[in-house]
Each structure stands twice: as C-alpha cells, then as structure tokens.
Amino acid sequence: MSLTTFSLKRSIWVYHLSAGSCNNCDIEILDCLTPRFDLERFGICLVGSVRHADVILATGIVTKKCLPRVKRVYEQMPEPKLVVAVGGCACSGGIFRTGYNMAGPFDKIIPVNAYVPGCPPKPEAIIDGVVKLIQSLDGKLPKKKVRG
C-alpha cells in the first residue's frame, strides 16, 4: 500500500458539489455532520475548497449553466481524484432526465467512482458509499479516465 493510499484511508476530506439539485441530497450530506451521524468520528470532514479535498460528493443533474463550472472544479482538484455521485439525479438524471437544460448526468462529464442511489439517500447510505469506496481502493488508486 502506498503512502498516499494509507493516509487517504485514515482521514478523508470531502468536498460537496451541487450542480442543479433539489437540495435534498445536499441536506442529507450536511446531516452527516450532525451529532446523530457524526461523520467526523470517522475522520471524514467537509472542506470549503476543492483544492483540499480527496473526494467530491456530487449532487444534482448538472444543468447547462453549471457544466463549465463542474469541469473547472474537477480540474482544480488535486490527485488522487475520487468522485461519488450522490442521489438519483447525479447517478442518472432521475426524474429530470428529459429536460432541455440537462447536460449530465455526472458520468458524462467527469469520471465517477461510486454511485449512491436514492431520493434522497439516507445519511447512513452516503457514509456507507464513501467508506466502501475507500475500502475498495485497497492498495490501488484509480487510473485517470478520459471522457469525451
């Protein structure tokens, strides 16, 4: 196991990216910080800037107006980059799939490493998704996928 993966598995810093969501998944992500679920006891903390983040928690369908900004946020993230799509909309577009302002879902724009479906997924499911992703890394970091 490389030093990077070892330290990554100890303490994960997540950045929350909302690109055209109804805000429910976002509230459930914030709920993870509250005393009931308390993400911080796992060493996971929410950071304010993507430059400090290990994992992006992405929500929303990605509207056309958000598209260039989503790409920019992903570029600003330091390697190794991991993206978790949280919620039905981020996974597949959900009920808004057929709208004219849809530029996503996320995996059409940036590489996604894990999907947490639900509308919204419960905080337990979100934590489970992030932890499973980190465990699955065991020793290897994801190769950089190039998307057209």
Add this chain to the structure above:
Amino acid sequence: MAEKRTIIPIGPYHPLQEEPEYFELFVEGEKVVDIDVHIGYNHRAIEQIAQRMSWDQVIFLVERICGICSTSHPIANCNAQEDLAGVEIPERAKYIRSIVGELERIHSHLLWLGLAGHFIGYNTLWMWVWKYREPVLEIFEHITGNRNHYAMMRPGGVRRDIKEEDIPYLMKVLDELERKLEMLTKAALDDPVLAARLKGVGVLTKEDAIKYCAVGPTARASGVPIDVRKDDPYAAYDLVEWNIITREEGDVFAKTVVRILECLESIKIIRQCLEKLKKVKGDIAVNIKKMPPGEGKGRHEAPRGETFHYVRSDGSNNPVRVKVRAPTYVNLPTCKATVPGESVADAALILASIDPCYCCTERMMRVVDRRTGKMELDGKDLIRLSQEKTKKLRRELGI
C-alpha cells in the same frame, strides 16, 4: 474621479450555500453599495417536463423541485388541480395535509436556524438545532416512509393514512420538541451577542416588502400580516385555532423570532389536528376520474412563504401548462433593498435571512475590483468576516 468599487464573489460554489447561485456585491471599502443576483444554475426545466406527464405524475415531479419544502409544492399543485376539477377533499385528508405541512414547517425553520447559527459562528447552535430536528424527520419516516420527499399528496386527498396507534408517539415527540423550542426561544431572545449582531441589520421596510411583493416570514417580519392559511384557507387551517406571527422591525432578528414562534404555532396546529383525527373517520381521498378542460389556481403557505401553482387542462391526461412560483422568487429581489448600505460582514447573513431556496427559485456571491478585474475576496473570506464580527462583538460586550 474614478470610483473605487470592489465586487465580492459569493458563489457559485460556496460553502455557506448548499446550492449554486451567484451574488455580485459591489462595495466601496467595507460598505456594500449595490448587489446583483444571477440565477439559472438550478433551472431543471420542470414546467416543460410536466407537460409530458400525467396529472398524478406531476405531483411526484413538483415534489422534487425542492428538498426542504418538499411537500409544499405537492399541496399547492393538488389545490390547483382540485380547483380545476371543482372537488373538495374529505375531512380526514384535510387534517393529514395540515399535519404534514406543519411538520415540514418545523423541520425547515429548524434547518434554517442551524445554518444561521453556523453563519454567525455559533456552531454549537447549529449542532443542537439539527439534533432537535432529527425526531421530526423520524416522525416523517414513521408515517410516510421517507425522511424527505414523503409522497403523501395526491389530487383528491392524501395517499396514506395516519394510524390511531401512532398518535401517542407523535404527541410525545411534539411535547419534547416544544420544551426544547421554548428553551431555544428564551436563549435566543436574551442573548446579547445575537441581539447586537442581528438587530437593526438588513432592515426591510413595510413599503419595500409590499413593493417587491414579498411573502412569508420575510414579509411578516416587516409588519405585513399575510399568510395564505388565514387569507385563503385550505386543508384544516380554518378548522383549528392558531395565530399569525408578525413583527414590525423587519431586521434579521425579527425574521429569526418570527420563525421560532411559528414553530410553536405549528405544534399547536398539529396537536389539534391529531385530536380531531381520533374522532373523524372516513376516506382519505376522492377519485378524480377525469380532469375537465379549464384552469386552476392553488397555493400553500410553505415555510418560506406563498407557493403558487397554476394549471391548465384541455381535458386530456396531460396538463397543457403547469406554472410554479416558489416564495423565494419574490423574496430574493428584496436583497436589493436590504443589502446596500450594510457592511460586507453582514451581507451573507442578510441574504441567508430570507431563507433562500434557489432550487425553488429557478433553478445561483462574488467580489471583484472594478478597475483591475482582480478578485478581492472569496466566499471563505466572507464567512470568516461574518464570524469575526461576532467574536469582536463578544469582546466588546465583555462575554
């Protein structure tokens, strides 16, 4: 002489706001002189998707307009469809609708209170309030099956009943919540730092509230006593006793007080509805076999204000038009009246005080020096400024 103005960015991705939106603050030194709001980041083409859905599918679509006021859009849309069809829902359904609507009001106001606490640097308040909010979400999961997006409403009534054996559990949770809320009210009203930080900040005058057609706690805190539940009663709001909460000052403190007291009124309403549910039996929905051609207008007092839906039908199974107007749409422009003249450290708090829900609004804050085009301050600096101001006030007050 060239004007020295700087613009401060808040957005599109900013830790203060969960949703992307874009505020441009034009400042001179420490004072904000103008503000511009750019939205469009959350525009998900809901009105257009609705035209291809059937009447009952539209309810599931509009529920997902907003996660926090998740049931207010279904209630407004059901009111509009029932207005179109000319039906009245059964009495039991009325009580259940009011119960779900008021529980949502409590959860939404508590959410806002926690976030407001975070903005001013009281993270303990944030954690405590969101902890008190959890039992409300548990009630939702118990009676509807989900913590959010409850799927309780259908045109003609409600989709699920509240069982008799659940009522004592609900009453118990409400009693506990009421005790905590009363403690919170006293703590908030007595705290000298909160008073110094929030009183007189971001005042929205009554004239401006009327000019911008503001609704909800934003308007009620400025002395405009409008509330759809009293003005245009629906569901069980004219079958139970409760009061409209208003304040005259129009500042952030007034908005906070209005919201906390409204939570207590909501508990009063829910208790009365639960008592009535024990006595009123019967169906929970009427079947609307076919939607006649015509138009319907429905509204609901969401936690942020009046939510208005307009529907038009040509007699077929799909609506010709669904128009959604969320309360934040009319409350957001009031920032043009409340933010200029205030300091940069207060700007983010004033914007948060209207309890903006951008996902309802459409569906996106930045400072740049006008002369050089360079970014002077970013979003993190703004939270830091806001929290530092609180610390400074505490020192001055000797706390």
Add this chain to the structure above:
Amino acid sequence: MVQKDVITKIKEALKGKILFWEEKSPRRHYFGVKKTDIVPVAKYIFEKAKARFIIASGIDTPKGIEILYHFSFDRQGGKIITAKVLVPKEKCEIESIAPVIPGAAWIEREIQDLLGVKFLNHPDPRPLLAAENWPEGFYPLRSEYRDEEFYKDSDKENK
C-alpha cells in the same frame, strides 16, 4: 351603507378595459385585457385596489402567446384575480409592468427567456435563466419544443 366588494369596484373602475369576466368560484376570477391596456390595469389593481402581485405565467397557444397576470387580495377574502393578455407571435412584444410593480421584474425576464416575449421599457432586460450555451432563438416553452422527438438528439449534444 354596504361596503362595495373589491371585485365590483374593479369592474366599475376598469369598465372600458375589461374584455370579459369569468368567475370560476367566489375566490377565483379571470378577466381579459387588451395588451395595450395592461399597464393602467396593473397600476390600478396594485396601487388603488391594493392587491399583491403573485406572478405572471405565459402559455403558447394557437391564438398567440397568452400572458396571465395573477393578483391576490390577501385580506379581502383571499381572492385571486387573473388578467389575461394575448400577444401575437408575429409582433411578440408588450409593455413591461415592472416600472409600476418592481416585484414583476424577474418574471418578465423569465418569460423573455422561455417564451421569447419582448418587454418594452423593462428596467433590466438581461436574461435571467438562459445559459450562455443555449442556442440562439431557443424558447423552450414554445409549443414547437413540446415534441419528444426534439429531445432524442439532446443526448448526442450532451456528449
């Protein structure tokens, strides 16, 4: 002396300007107005009758673009009255009511984006919702875009 109902007062004051009046129920009313009369009608309802402007909604119909202005009488029986105006597609413009009702500024910008109606003398006619990467002349709520076929190609476009 019996107080006149607010609906009666409006009907009297705006006599020449109302094309038709439909009372769907005691609290829901609809009336027709010529597009050239909308500003004085809105001014009267907002300033004299003291109604609150709720929102405007636009619909693309075979007769033209219909704009509905919804007003609420909060403390006078909770009535919602709706003024209906028809704007022909060939000359798709109408006078803005935003100088009279500042709360109408945003919705007029939105109708401009989604239906392509031009609001004359609007204090701030910038796009509200349209993204920079929307194609020119794309008015999503117009009936030509209601067809599912139109969206089959949007998947290719998003790649």
